[in-house]
Amino acid sequence: MPIYADELLVSGWGSSSMWLARQNIADMFSEMIPGSTFFKGGSSGAFTDEIAGRLGSIPLLVRVAHSKIVKSGVTRISISNCQRRANFKPFTGTLNGVQGSLSCDASGFIFTREQAGHTVFAPDEYPFISELGNFFKNGIMLLWMGKNDLSSGWSAEDVIARTDASFDFHTPVNKRCLVMGHFVDSTTPDIDRRRDAIYQVNAVHKSKYGELFVDIQQFVTSSEWWRYTGLAPTQEDLKLQARGNKPNSGSRDAGHLDDTGSGAVTAFLKDHIKALGWF
The missing domain is CATH 2.40.30 (Elongation Factor Tu (Ef-tu); domain 3)
Structure with missing residues (x-):
């Protein structure tokens, strides 16, 4: 097993959020690591069974x-x-x-x-x-997987298990693999199974992965969202954030970020990586 990840091999695995942010993330790594290759492994509508299969963590x-x-x-x-x-x-x-x-x-x-x-x-x-997966498992890896499962009634335990298996599939001893948390959609009711499942998965990942967990839910519902997006919040945005929901500003629809929102997540991710001292 290699001690350190190959910095020239970078991959992102997940569903639509990863797919929509793909070019922003690719450009970010290209700036930080000249000559690096970013594999755009996000796929709209993908569930964790398919994502883990494509990655190879659960064939x-x-x-x-x-x-x-x-x-x-x-x-x-x-x-x-x-x-x-x-x-x-x-x-x-x-x-x-x-x-x-x-x-x-x-x-x-x-x-x-x-x-x-x-x-x-x-x-x-x-x-x-x-x-x-065999090609990229020795490099830097981002995992943003499980939102579709949770939105469709699949168990939080299954999402956690498949994410854990995918993290473990990353081979370097000194891990450069980040687990990205999920946000609650703009239209999710205050009392809702999907909200509970997202909170559960995020809490388990945060407890297990510590600094290798990127808390996207906390980010999109905080004042930092407005600093990173450069947008001015509406009263409706602030009400949504107070409820724990993704604001409308920076969104393309209830469940997805627009390019401004994806760019903000990428900038937040970059600062998180810099804080880890990877580069």
């Missing part, structure tokens, strides 16, 4: 139709630890020794061989080993 478990990977092209598959979704983002890796990509269509999951070859007998369940 997706695959069964092949008719117990064989065909000589070329598409093989129909099923996956036991990930649900099929319309916006599932394809990624490459290895299935039972065969290189290819995993994707899905209206009928289900698909494995597509990279190169033609012999038919491969595959009677069991096999992990799909992501090549993306």
Whole structure:
């Protein structure tokens, strides 16, 4: 295991918040670490089962139709630890020794061989080993995963477990892996299961990861939000913050930040990293 992370390999993993902030974060690391590569691993609508599978921290478990990977092209598959979704983002890796990509269509999951070859007998369940995660796991890593799970009724415990597994997948002994917390949406009622789940996940992550946890909920509901965004708060914004909700200013909709908001989060993240003394 390497002692220190490879500073030239930087990746961000998560759902829409990570995707919307991707270019801001890439530019920030490019400024701090000239020559670095930032992998934009956010995917709108992604859940933690898919994110962990793409990262490789919890490989997706695959069964092949008719117990064989065909000589070329598409093989129909099923996956036991990930649900099929319309916006599932394809990624490459290895299935039972065969290189290819995993994707899905209206009928289900698909494995597509990279190169033609012999038919491969595959009677069991096999992990799909992501090549993306193996490439970036020795570098600097950002994890902003779990918001969609919590918004859709999945358990906080599952989000915590998959995030922990993804953090542990980061191999350097001296960790340069940050866990980013979740914010409560603008329209979330004061008494609501989703709010409780977000508070629970954030509290557990903060307790476990300490200075490696970035408290986005605290940031967007504090006066610092206005200093970083440069925006003037409305009375409605201040009421939302007082309730523990994301303000409308700096948002593109109830559940997402706009470019100004994403830029503010990136600047806050940069100051957090500088405070850690990484650079």
